[in-house]
Amino acid sequence: MHAPVAALSAHFAAMARNNAWSNARLYRACLTLSDEAFAERRVSFFPSLQLTLNHILLVDRYYFDALVDAGAGLAIFADEVAYSRCADLWPAQRELDRQLIAFCDALDDTALQRDVLIDRGPNIGLQHETVGAVLPHLFIHQIHHRGQAHAMLAGTDVAPPQLDEFFLLADTPARERELAALR
Template structure:
C-alpha cells in the first residue's frame, strides 16, 4: 500500500506540476477548495500520523501552518520525502510491529488516542485515496489531464509501470 500510495502521488503530481501557480491555487469545488489546499492537507495529515507511528512527539503542532507549501513543485518535493519515509517505515515492519501501540494526540478535549500501528496505516492510505480523488476531480477543470489513479497495482502489470516506479527512486516525476 505504501508503494501504491507513492506511485499514485507521483502520477497526481506529474499533472499538477504542469499547472501555473495560479491554476494550482485557484478556488475550486471540493472540501478543501483548491488543489493547493487539498494536497497540503494530505501532506500534513501524513506527517501527523507518521509522527504518531514513530513517537515523534510533534502531535497537533504539525498543523500550525496550514499552507506550508504554496507552490506545487515545493509541495511535491515534501510529499515525495514523506512518501519515502513511509515506504521505509513500512518495509521495516514485522508482524509484531503491527500490534505496537501508536499514540495519537487528539488535543485537550479528547486527549491521546491509542491505536495499533496495524490500524493506523490503513487509515493513512484511505485518507490519501479519499483526498487524491478530490484532487483528481479538481484537475478536470484545469489544463492538466487528470491521471489514471485506479489501475491495478499487481505483479502482472509491473512492466506497465516500471518507468514510473524507477522515477520514485529519483523523487522527480518524468513528464
C-alpha cells in the same frame, strides 16, 4: 498465475509504494499548472488543489509523527498552507513518501501490533491505536483526497492521471519505469 499471499506487513509495504506512485503521478500533472491555477478556488472539500495537497501532506506528517513517536502531535497543523507552490510542496511530499516506504519496509507482523499514541487535542486527549490500524487509515485518507484532487484537475487543461493500476499483475508492464523510480 496468481501472486502468492504475502504477510500483512508486506501488504503495507506495497501500499506505501502505491501511495508514493499515486502521489508522483498526481504531482506530475499538478506541476504543469501555473501557481495561480494550482491555488485557484474549485469545488471540493478543500476548495483548491493547493489546500487539498497541503492537507494530505500535513495529515501524513501527523500520523507519521505518531507512528515514529516523534512527539510533534497537533503542532504539525500550525500552518494550514505549508507550501503555496506545487513545486515546493512536491519535494516535501516525496520525502515523506520515502520515509513511509522505509518505515513499512522495516515492519513485520508483530510490529503492526505496537501501540501508537495519537494526540487528538484537549477535548479528546490521547488515543491508543496500533501501527496496523493507523497505516490503513493514513492510506485511505490519501486515496480519499487524491480522488478529490483528481476531480479538480478535470476542471483544468491538465488531464487527470490514471491512479488505479498499481496492484494487478497485468498492469505491471505499463508502469515498470515508474515503479523502478520508487526503489
